[in-house]
Amino acid sequence: MKALVIEHNGEPSEVVHSRDLPEPTPGPAEVRVKMLLAPVNPSDLHVIRGRFAPQRQPELPASPGSEGVGIIDAVGSDVPRTRVGERVVLLDVPGTWREQVISPAARAIPVPAAISDEDAAQALVNPMTAWAMTMLEHQLGRGDWLVQSAAGSTVGRLVLQIAKAEGFRTVNLVRREEQVAEIQDLGGDIVLCTADESWPEQLKKATGGNGIVSAIDCVAGRTGATLARQLAPNGCLLVYGALSSHRQTDPAAFEMPIFAPALVYSGAEVRGWFLFSWLARKGVSEGSQALRGLLDRMAAGSLKPPAARRYPVDRALEAFTAAERAAHDAKPLLTFVEV
Numbered sequence: 523m524k525a526l527v528i529e530h531n532g533e534p535s536e537v538v539h540s541r542d543l544p545e546p547t548p549g550p551a552e553v554r555v556k557m558l559l560a561p562v563n564p565s566d567l568h569v570i571r572g573r574f575a576p577q578r579q580p581e582l583p584a585s586p587g588s589e590g591v592g593i594i595d596a597v598g599s600d601v602p603r604t605r606v607g608e609r610v611v612l613l614d615v616p617g618t619w620r621e622q623v624i625s626p627a628a629r630a631i632p633v634p635a636a637i638s639d640e641d642a643a644q645a646l647v648n649p650m651t652a653w654a655m656t657m658l659e660h661q662l663g664r665g666d667w668l669v670q671s672a673a674g675s676t677v678g679r680l681v682l683q684i685a686k687a688e689g690f691r692t693v694n695l696v697r698r699e700e701q702v703a704e705i706q707d708l709g710g711d712i713v714l715c716t717a718d719e720s721w722p723e724q725l726k727k728a729t730g731g732n733g734i735v736s737a738i739d740c741v742a743g744r745t746g747a748t749l750a751r752q753l754a755p756n757g758c759l760l761v762y763g764a765l766s767s768h769r770q771t772d773p774a775a776f777e778m779p780i781f782a783p784a785l786v787y788s789g790a791e792v793r794g795w796f797l798f799s800w801l802a803r804k805g806v807s808e809g810s811q812a813l814r815g816l817l818d819r820m821a822a823g824s825l826k827p828p829a830a831r832r833y834p835v836d837r838a839l840e841a842f843t844a845a846e847r848a849a850h851d852a853k854p855l856l857t858f859v860e861v
């Protein structure tokens with residue numbers, strides 16, 4: 523079987539190689555999944571470069587890839603044979619850039635027929651991040667407000683879809699004026715552009731001077747620091763990315779100075795949030811329940827990942843280039859089967 527493999531960390535164009543590996547055999551409680559599609563997410567490129575969370579850097583050699591969709595083509599002795607032929611997405615089974623992936627049976631989650639392969643392949647990383655932070659961590663209800671940065675990002679747009687379905691309202695930060703109308707059209711209640719120096723004042727007004735109760739931030743730097751400074755008493759900011767650092771190439775931009783009195787006197791909280799730590803804490807049963815819930819929403823049409831483009835696995839370098847282009851190009855998906 524074909525597999526994309528890294529033996530060293532480095533630039534994806536230099537260190538990712540196609541290898542022919544022996545067909546793997548599932549253990550008793552495992553299934554073998556013949557992969558259809560696996561996305562190239564920015565975090566996969568961080569893994570290849572050796573810049574991801576240390577606990578998520580695989581021992582090398584290894585295949586990158588953090589999610590994907592495929593068909594079960596073999597099962598272990600403890601798994602019902604009826605699962606062969608099931609279309610599944612993988613719940614935190616790293617190494618999906620392979621023609622065949624071995625997964626614990628409990629982590630191979632069936633996909634409803636109404637969902638396209640393209641959407642199913644992207645069901646985990648971004649939709650689960652958007653859902654878990656808003657609905658499970660902040661526990662937003664109808665009429666609550668959320669402040670989010672990088673509202674035009676994939677996660678930001680999924681948050682807007684969840685807000686529409688669940689009835690919470692959003693204050694959205696974007697960095698380009700052209701995006702204001704676009705995010706309003708997607709249902710953003712208030713949209714502020716950080717290119718306008720007065721945005722912190724506008725944000726204060728938007729929260730009625732009472733401060734931010736719930737926020738999520740993937741920009742960090744000055745943007746994140748401003749959100750932290752405006753937290754309401756007992757407010758909470760979840761920091762889940764650092765886009766200010768320009769694809770992790772500017773270490774100085776990882777800094778996010780916190781105005782201590784804003785926390786000390788108010789009990790407000792700034793907390794890091796990382797999908798894979800959250801999934802590990804929740805365990806397979808809760809994680810798979812959350813993923814099934816997202817798949818049901820996708821099948822019902824209330825949650826839709828971004829448009830995608832397929833790249834045959836022998837054109838992976840083109841997929842990497844596409845993944846590094848400006849956001850909102852179609853999401854590159856590696857394909858492992860001839861169509």
Ligand SMILES: NC(=O)c1ccc[n+]([C@@H]2O[C@H](COP(=O)([O-])OP(=O)(O)OC[C@H]3O[C@@H](n4cnc5c(N)ncnc54)[C@H](OP(=O)(O)O)[C@@H]3O)[C@@H](O)[C@H]2O)c1
Pocket residue numbers: 564565647648651672673674675676677678696697698740741761762763764765766767768795796797798848849850
């Ligand atoms: N912690 C976790 O578990 C977790 C899970 C998923 C994603 N993430 C993180 O979440 C972030 C968003 O991911 P994604 O896949 O949704 O991103 P994406 O679709 O690639 O979108 C990036 C967006 O961020 C904006 N942006 C880029 N640099 C910016 C900056 N310096 N200041 C303000 N906005 C900036 C871009 O704006 P323009 O449109 O103007 O270019 C674009 O809208 C990333 O940092 C990713 O690593 C974290």
